[in-house]
Amino acid sequence: xxxxxxxxxxxxxxxxxxxxxxxxxxxxxxxxxxxxxxxxxxxxxxxxxxxxxxxxxxxxxxxxxxxxxxxxxxxxxxxxxxxxxxxxxxxxxxxxxxxxxxxxxxxxxxxxxxxxxxxx
Numbered sequence: 001x002x003x004x005x006x007x008x009x010x011x012x013x014x015x016x017x018x019x020x021x022x023x024x025x026x027x028x029x030x031x032x033x034x035x036x037x038x039x040x041x042x043x044x045x046x047x048x049x050x051x052x053x054x055x056x057x058x059x060x061x062x063x064x065x066x067x068x069x070x071x072x073x074x075x076x077x078x079x080x081x082x083x084x085x086x087x088x089x090x091x092x093x094x095x096x097x098x099x100x101x102x103x104x105x106x107x108x109x110x111x112x113x114x115x116x117x118x119x120x
Contacts, residue, residue, distance in 0.1 A: 010056045017053050017107035030082060035074050038082060041111065048086045048115030052078050058108045061095040079112040087114040 011018040019025045020039065027039040030050050041049040054071050058064040064072050076093065083091030091114035096103040 012057045012107070015057060015107050016105050017051075017109060018057055021053065021055055031078060033078075035071055036078050038078060038112075045111070046092075046113035046115055046118060048082070048113070050079075050082050050112045052082070052110040052112060054108060059106045060097040060103065061108050061110075062097055064108045075110050079110055082112050083114040087116070090114060092118055 009021075011022070016025065020027045021037045029037070029039050031038040031052075034055070036052055036054055038050050038052045041051050052075050054064065054068070054075065056068070056071070058067060058071075061072070079091060079093050080089065083089050091112055094111040094113070095108065096111075
């Protein structure tokens with residue numbers, strides 16, 4: 001893991017989401033602040049499918065909860081705000097942790113699904 005000296009963000013050189021956050025790979029930004037970057041999923045599973053990604057690199061939600069619980073809370077608050085804007089506050093929040101659970105990018109990210117009535 002390397003640190004970006006400019007703003008002290010911990011990144012991984014070969015991480016897809018670190019490259020998206022840095023602007024090296026294009027994305028459709030929904031929200032950004034000093035802690036998180038949120039963008040539309042390229043393969044949406046709902047009318048609104050946004051990924052909320054911490055700017056610091058953590059491999060999964062378990063690592064994030066252990067090392068920066070305040071960032072995890074901020075991710076949930078960001079998801080709530082996105083859902084408030086998109087669908088009156090109703091949303092599904094998913095974290096995949098581990099390859100066998102469907103995690104394909106090993107930079108923790110929350111899937112925010114909203115914008116329509118979701119099946120169970």
